[in-house]
Amino acid sequence: IVTNMAAGGSSELCEAALNTAPHLIQFLESQNLALVDQSAWALGNIAADGPKFRDRLKDNGVLPPLIKLLDSKDLNLVQTACFALSNLARGEGAQQEALVKAGLVKPLLHHLRVDTVTVISEAAWVVVYLTSGPENVSTQLLEHRLIPLLVAPLKDFLDQKALAIPLVRALGNIASGPDNNTSALINEPGFLPAMLQFIQSDCRPVKKESLWLMSNITADHTGKDLIKVIDAGFIPVLSQIASHQNFDxxxxxxxxxxxxxxxxxxxxxxxxxxxxxxxFLDFMRTKDHELISLGLRYVQLLLNSGIQDAPALLSEMNGVDALEEVILSDDRDQHRLASLLMDTYFGENNHGSRVPTPIPGTPDPSGHSTNGGSNLNPSSLGSSVDPSNLPPQYLKRASMSAI
Incomplete structure (x- = not known):
């Protein structure tokens, strides 16, 4: 009954369920496995109701007995305990740090090594919430070889559809961190081959999560390992997806x-x-701010690439019309960048033939590095500024927790 009350949604029922928490926590140490399982399930539902409920459960001492359940030989009980722990790990960093201090890391990561795909998936959800928290929590997990533990079972999840989501999302959270995380992932055996398959998954959520992960991998500021991404065959697959799927x-x-x-x-x-x-020109013709920005950024990179026929290619594909549409935009930054691109590459004196200078901080066509470090952005530019002088932008996106 309490389990259903906690899952019921109304604040009155949730408050009533919370009042039973001390008893439920006590039941976690019962010898009756069915009672323990039901109590852990109810506590997980209570924890899902919000920060106030998670704080109350923590204050009532839920963490030590719940973490102890991870030592059980009963995999159903381990799975339920992981469900409850993942809900307790939601929210602000204090919750995640408390879980780590309570001794969660070693018993949790053990279940990424040896268990069934369902238990590994449930344990990975806990990792998702931990890695979306403070960086020091992620650091502690990484020190316990989290990356190999997440990558090793990937091959077993290729046909598991939604069960793979927490593994991919946890890896994506890691990739959204410092560049050394990105390098560690790229160089982990089996990671790139598995991700090449995951981005082609017929399970839409898995495909989308995997593409988000790869967007953070390719946002590595150093770029020292990205040739391995190219050599692994990602460009043809990403290009096909970027050209022929739904917009999202x-x-x-x-x-x-x-x-x-x-x-x-x-x-x-x-x-x-x-x-x-x-x-990308289709992106620019939408009313979606993010898509328009991506389209503009691509056009800027194309024109600045040193490819001699880039302006002619843009003209051939009605790219000038797309730029003119964005110039009419109410968005100040997009209007300015589109105007700069138009004036620089398609003004009266250019005739689409100008070969631009490279973006600062990136190699020019001869392989030499240019002067980098500028903090300019399109909104700060005047109409006389060359858009090729914009600094490189690596679009790494923040870590995600479960929806």
């Missing part, structure tokens, strides 16, 4: 392609622009 899926692939191109002309030239450009 195309957008995720677009981030990765733009991030790759942002690392300099050599990377930009590796993209199949004749295939990609129509899709």
């Amino acid at each position: 899926i195309r957008k995720e692939a677009a981030y990765s392609l733009i991030n790759l191109a942002s690392h300099g002309p050599d990377y930009a030239k590796a993209l199949p622009h004749r295939e990609l450009l129509p899709g």
